[in-house]
Amino acid sequence: MIFNLDVWIISAGVLSLTLVIIFYCVYRCCYRARKDPDDDEQLLDDSSENQIQEPTVTEVNERLQPQVVESQTIHKYYSDGSYDARLKFGVAGYLYENRINTKKYHNVRNCAECEVLAATMALKHAKNKIRNTQDIMFLYTDNSKVKQLFAYLKECDQDYHPEFINEYQQVKCIKIAVHIAGHSDPIGRTIDEEQFSKVDERVNGELRSYKRRHFRQSLSV
DSSP states (O other), X not given: OHHHHHHHHHHHHHHHHHHHHHXXXXXXXHHHHHOOHHHHHHHHHHHHHHOOOOOOHHHHHHHHHXXXXXXXXXXXXXXXXXXXXXXXXXXXXXEETTEEEEXXXXXXXXXXXXXXXXXXXXXXXXXXXXXXXXXXXXXXESOHHHHHHHHOOOTTHHHHOHHHHHHHHHOOSEEEEEEOOSSOOSTTOOHHHHXXXXXXXXXXXXXXXXXXXXXXXXXXX
16 A cells, blocks of 8 residues: 555656756747747837937037028127216216226216216127127116117117117117126126126226216316
8 A cells, every 4th residue: 555655756857857958948949939040139220220329419419510600690788877967977887797897977967878878888889790680689777768779769868878779770789788786795696797896896996986086186276
């Protein structure tokens, strides 16, 4: 009885191992028939041929940048004026590409006229500097009168500001006046506010120097 049981156990083990081998062989045959390496290689080649090559950022910049530079350039001007009502004297100036130009004016009617004179100086420079009609001239100013003159003219403007109008008409590019806060807090200033503050400090400093000289001269008389 014990011998028969041992034989049965051995026979069952051999049968199980045989079945495993048979199933494994069948599985391998089916797998190879379903997945041919040559087909996979062909599919890979086809997908490579149909894939769209996206241009890199560098390629896009190299292709577009020359066109942008040739067609349109932005020119930023910052103008400001400092005025003394008692002396009827003003200092006007503008900044362009980190260079400041100023000019002193006598017999100035009011503060607005001094600001307009500063904008006129910037327009004179732009007239000779900007040749492309598609370029843009941005004039940053803290004066509402200058901003109005860039937008439209009133009937009295031709009488009060003829030089400004003449220079404005000779600048053939796109012209836009941008209002900017004067005397802004140094902390948190934008780049444009920082640039405007430079010309603001220059014209104010020159006005103070003129007033000191004028005061000393009045004492010596």
